[in-house]
């Protein structure tokens with residue numbers, strides 16, 4: 001498993017999710033939103049104050065706080 | 075009519091409310107903001123679709139293991155509705171472009187033991203991409219009926235209802251007995267999700283061929299294929315707009331521009347309307363009084379009932395305009411973006427992006443604002459948001475500030491008052507921020523706050539939609555806040571009129587009234603604030619609704635009718651200037667008026683807010699703590715301010 005997560009990858013990142021790790025409640029919600037091992041994510045950028053970050057997964061764009069993005073290993 | 079309720083359940087923004095409106099013919103708000111439905115609504119299907127059935131719209135939820143209060147509303151409404159019990163049938167509303175994710179909830183519903191029918195929405199967005207769904211295949215795979223409905227034109231709705239009735243009859247002898255679902259673990263979620271993605275890919279095919287082929291080659295083109303997916307025009311536009319609207323720099327500039335426009339709009343557009351409402355009610359009141367000035371009933375009707383009604387209704391224009399603005403932003407899809415943009419600064423205060431809409435609504439009225447706070451999924455953020463909403467400068471404070479500022483800036487150019495008013499509004503933001511930080515220290519709940527907001531595609535707002543949404547919310551406000559405001563306003567009138575209602579001299583009547591009897595002994599309480607018992611009556615009556623302060627001052631200072639040469643306000647200002655405190659000095663001075671302004675900024679004087687707060691906090695305790703804390707803090711601050719100013723020579 002790689003040590004990269006969605007919060008520390010370069011701005012033009014895209015790739016599959018390797019796994020999730022962190023607070024179980026956060027993980028449960030992330031999974032319900034479709035952050036599942038093997039799914040393809042594209043980093044879209046950050047908003048004005050540097051947080052949240054924007055991520056596309058499936059057909060959907062989601063805004064994630066850094067803390068949440070850190071749970072998504074890529 | 076068949077018994078039992080058919081519940082519409084689906085992820086946020088899947089199109090439930092739109093479908094509900096088609097089914098029932100009602101005009102409920104449908105908005106392009108995830109989680110806009112915070113309470114379920116019940117209605118029956120339209121007669122023209124045949125034998126009606128009861129339909130329930132529920133707040134959007136991602137799963138049956140709720141993580142926010144509005145999701146909990148859904149869970150309770152479908153499992154254990156207090157009047158109808160468990161839902162007889164669940165229509166699982168699924169966005170055709172989000173099949174893999176949305177079918178997740180469908181599977182949970184099925185596993186819980188509900189009778190399920192799937193309604194697929196947004197097929198037009200799929201068609202934009204040149205794709206279509208193989209409904210038959212989806213149906214045979216899921217093992218439950220699946221129907222497509224068109225949220226824009228209403229196609230498929232009669233067929234859906236026909237199916238619903240069929241299912242209701244088929245299952246009449248064996249009603250669903252759903253069991254609450256234990257949270258699924260990781261492997262189960264992954265398994266279901268993969269099942270759904272595969273199914274999604276298998277049933278989605280190009281528009282041109284008659285059916286989608288679910289061959290292995292399709293389901294194999296996994297990750298990279300998904301990224302390179304064809305985009306529909308709606309999605310393309312959304313991406314283009316977002317590049318600008320969520321741009322690190324322009325995004326913020328645009329955000330402040332929009333909010334600035336919304337705000338100034340509220341005030342400029344609403345002012346003449348509010349005046350009109352006010353004048354209309356004064357006119358009716360005076361006309362009634364003119365018919366029989368002596369009759370107690372005429373007085374009750376005019377000064378009691380009509381004036382109290384006016385207290386409720388003057389704010390309607392402003393609240394309506396605010397809601398039009400919010401509805402417009404919601405419908406377009408921008409509101410979710412603005413919540414995202416503002417999340418960081420708000421989270422420094424212990425709040426979050428989802429607190430933004432409730433706080434914004436708080437500038438119109440705390441009552442709808444507190445209800446809007448249900449979409450905040452983190453208990454801590456929601457609690458804090460509820461706590462500081464009353465500090466937002468609601469419209470009921472405006473008449474009070476207007477009067478007090480007119481007093482301070484008497485005879486000076488108008489812009490000074492305007493600047494001062496803007497300063498008060500900004501100051502209320504600061505006070506709110508400080509309160510959030512201070513109160514946040516006492517909230518010890520383990521913070522599980524998360525943001526994770528889905529950004530819907532941009533849609534062109536429909537003007538009629540927007541107006542309807544704004545109207546629904548405004549009438550909700552009138553229904554909820556109206557009765558208490560009305561009741562308290564009436565109570566204050568009774569207390570200031572009786573027992574000596576026969577007395578000729580209104581000032582004497584007031585002096586000896588119940589209110590006077592209550593206020594006089596506690597006059598020492600108001601003296602350090604730079605007031606006397608008359609200010610006290612004003613402040614106490616402001617608990618009905620803040621703006622009642624102005625009208626009760628008018629009663630206290632005996633604004634006689636018929637002085638046509640001066641407006642009500644001028645007369646009142648003159649009387650205020652002439653009023654003497656018990657020690658012989660002027661009652662209203664710069665210091666005491668500033669004190670009053672600060673008091674109105676902080677004190678929680680609105681009893682309808684307290685009632686709603688009790689409901690939203692889930693108990694009276696917190697609501698009463700909130701009431702007591704804000705009033706004590708306001709009082710102490712005002713005393714310090716007034717005495718401090720006096721100490722340095724500013725009376």
Ligand SMILES: Nc1nc2c(ncn2[C@@H]2O[C@H](COP(=O)(O)OP(=O)(O)OP(=O)(O)O)[C@@H](O)[C@H]2O)c(=O)[nH]1
Nearest residue numbers: 087088089090091092104105109110111134196225
């Ligand atoms: N293009 C298209 N738009 C639709 C369709 N159905 C609904 N919409 C739009 O999708 C948005 C969301 O619809 P709602 O009915 O408010 O969704 P909801 O599921 O009730 O949302 P919540 O109340 O937030 O849970 C609105 O802007 C609708 O106008 C459809 O079939 N096609």
